[in-house]
Amino acid sequence: MSADSNPLLAPWSAPFGAPPFAEIRTEHYRPAFDAALATNKAEIAGIADSVEEPTFDNTLGAFERSGQALDRVASVFFNLAGSNTNEDIQAIERDMAPILSRHHTAIYLNDKLFRRIDAVYAKRDSLSLSAEQLRVLERYHMAFRRAGAGRPEDVKQRLAAISERLASLGTQFGQNVLNDEKSWVMKLDGEADLAGLPDFLVAASAGAATDRGESGHIVTLSRSLIEPFLQFSARRDLRETAFKAWLARGEGGGATDNRAIIAEVVALRAERAKLLGYETFAHYRLDDSMAGTPEAAMDLLRSVWKPARKQALIEREGLQKLAAEQGDNIEVSAWDWRYYAERKRKQQYELDETELKPYLQLDKIIEAAFDTASRLFGITFTERKDVPVYHPDVRAFEVTDSAGKSVGLFYGDYFARSSKRSGAWMSAFRSQEKLNGEIKPIIVNVMNFARGAAGEPTLLSFDDARTLFHELGHGLHGLLSNVTYPLLSGTSVVRDFVEFPSQLYEHWLEQPQVLERYAVHYKTGEPMPKALLDRLLASRTFNQGFATVEYVSSALVDLEMHLLESTEGFDAGAFETKVLKEIDMPKAMVMRHRPPHFQHVFSGEGYSSAYYSYLWSEVLDADGFDAFVGAGDIFDAETARKLKEFVYSAGNKQDAAKAYRDFRGHDPRPEALLRKRGLAA
Structure with a gap:
């Protein structure tokens, strides 16, 4: 199939250079991947085999300019594989996982390429590199070393085999969970x-x-x-x-059972870490993070676990008492917690979800999130009906700055469907960079809200609304990126910093200035009554013992699992039971994500041994929002300017801890986290 006849390979002429979704058919993907892989292999060979003396531009610069065709094909395919899949796409995904792993591993284990990078790295202090160029050089040198470059050939071959197998296992894991959810x-x-x-x-x-x-x-x-x-x-x-x-998702005993996959993944990750000279996979993974070590991450989790567990036990006593008062002769179980918690909230705050939902229309919350971005960063979202979309539910928005100049394109995909994996996430069809021209980002937010009845607006829970703000926080991290080199673009930061911009953005949803304007009744248009708003804000820390225990238990099991030095005979269920017993998990509570469906950790390596990072970033966001509180204005212009310059626009141009200090003026203060969750003594 030629480039002219394959829309994935031909130039994209739609507004903003958006993918021509209507023209793309399933049979286009594999030929496009094959062609793009061949092109990228030739590009890498040209760099590695060059006889010129290695320089930043002919080595690192050339490496950054390579792979554009492959990035373009992969971004379309994998975004749709997550948000609008089918059996044919899933089959291609299974086929491509080991092929792409093999390709990328071959690049990072290419000794000739690494020697050129290493030669530039060795003389970096004499090259008059810009700060961004130096960062690119340092990050690539580290990435090649962490992948195994320069190791003996037998070690490299085993590392390549492990990576290829892990790619296949991660793909199968995610598809199994989706198939269980669909069926x-x-x-x-x-x-x-x-x-x-x-x-x-x-x-x-x-x-x-x-x-x-x-x-x-x-x-x-x-x-x-x-x-x-x-x-x-x-x-x-x-x-x-x-x-x-x-x-029970992922452990039904049939073809979609993930327990054997988990055991193999944990073993392969541990083996890879040892081959690379690390004690455990967690030590390998967290070596390149803000936390730095598993011990630092574990200290944070344990410091929160004790007050969270104490609060959760108090909450459970209250729920048990309420059940008895209502004449329910039961012992509160895990499937009862949310039911009685909703009644307890109504009793304690005269507040329930049915009273709130009429004021939380999806379209108005989208407006609120966009308006917050406008007031903080001077950008505007304008819906565009002329831009191709990959599903009728998807909405496209042009994003412009205060001068009317284009910033990028934003897609919102808000409704649940069986072709979409569960959860909510941000991704990019194209990332911002300047090395290959003034490349504007194309960012997507994907969610799974239950659609309203025909002719009726979609109404959200407050947690749903918070999720929408959270994902737009990620989206802004991609949209506002202002870097030259693709490696450093947008959300390409260490894992325990990437949630900071998104979790920080959630704070604005809870501000009266925002809710008074956008929380309006879907029938009358009247704003949420002040008394209801006051009760809502007063209830912000309600049930936080439960929410924190649910999350922290998942993070502890993830981290402990990847701290194993021996994985012989590993059984995910037995290990989960063991860890939960050791931490004395409260009765009637379960992990937010049990291992057989823990996609953060096993559908790829994004959050593997790093699920703690949401809590680490929450320390940052709790302390970070205090900057606006201290300024006396939640839209304070100078604070917002620093936030944009050092966080949302900075990508990975500098160390995350320094980026935070440049914004805030000091290191994060952990006590802000316990205050935010209502767990402070």
Whole structure:
């Protein structure tokens, strides 16, 4: 298939150079990958085999300019593999995982290429490099060393085999979870099965049935549907059935069971770390992080675990007492927690989700998130109907600065569907850089909100609204990037810093200035009453013991799993039970992500042994927002300028700790985290 006939390879003429989604067919992907891989191999060979004396430009610069075709094909394919997949795309994904791993490993284990980089690195102090060039050189030198460059040939061959196998396992793991989520449905028959469900949830369960070509009402394993079902359903038997199905994703015993995959992944990661000279995989992984060591990450998790567990036990006592008061002769179990917590919140704060939701329209929360960005950073989002999208649900927005100059393109993909993996994330179809021209970013936010009934707006929970702000925080990190070299662009920062811009952005949702303007009733247009707003803000730390224990237990199991020096006979279920017993996990609580469906950790290596990073970044965001509070204005111009310059626009131009200090003026203060979560003594 020629470049002219393959839209993935031909020039893209749509506005903003957006991918021509309508022209792309499944059969285009493999030929496009093959052609782009061949081109990239030739580019790498040209650099590695050069007889010229190594310089920054003919080695590092050339390396940064290579791979554009492959990046373009891969960005389209993998974005759609996550957000709009099918069996054919999944088959290509399984085929390409080891091929792409083999390709990238061959690059980073190419001794001739590394010798050229190493030669430039050795004389870096005499080259008059810019700060950004020096950062690129240092990061690549480290990346090649961490990949195994310069090691004996037998070690390199084993490292390559491990990487290839891990790529295949990660792909299969994620597909197994998606297939489990797609295949499970619980039919709600009649009014008895709908008992306790508010109107918005009845509509959402009907919409889910319609989306799957069924009649009536159903519950699926989409988080936006199952969590509110657990929160409101008066049918304890149905809550238990749904919760156990949610908990059992990835361990059903059939073709989608992930437990053997986990054991192999943990063993291969440990072996790779030892081949590279590290004690454990966690030591290898965290060597390039803000934390620096597993011990530092573990200290943070344990410092939060104790007060969180104490608070969770108090919360459980309150729920047990409430159940008894309501005449429910039960012992509160994991599938009961959200149900009684919702009633406890109503009792304690005269507040429930059904009262809040009419004021939290999806479209208005999108407006609020965009307006916050405008007030902080002077940018504007304008919807564009002339830009190609990959699904009818997707919306496209042009982003411009205060002078009307284009910043980039933003896609919002907000609704749950069976072709989309669960959760919420930000990604890029194209990252910002200046090395190959003034390249503007194309950023996407993907979420899984339950769609409103036909003709009705989609209403969000407050947690949903927070998720939307969180992902736009990531999106702004990509959109506002202002770097020359692709390596340093946008969110390409160490893992325990990448959540800082997104978690910081969540704070603006909770500010009265924002809620008073955008939290308006979907029928009357009236703003949320002050009394309701006050109760909402007063309840911000409600159930935080539960939320923190759910998260920290997951992070502890992840870290402990990757601290193993011996993985012989590893069993994920037994290991999970062992760690939870050691930390004395509160009764009626489970991890937010159990190993068989822990996609952060096992669908690739993004958060492997680094799930703690959300909490590490939360220390930064809690202390960081205090800068605006201290300035007396949540949109203070000077504070926002420093935030943009040193964080949102800076990419990975400098060490994360220095970037934070340049913004804040001091190192982060951990006590802000406990205050934020209501866990301070």
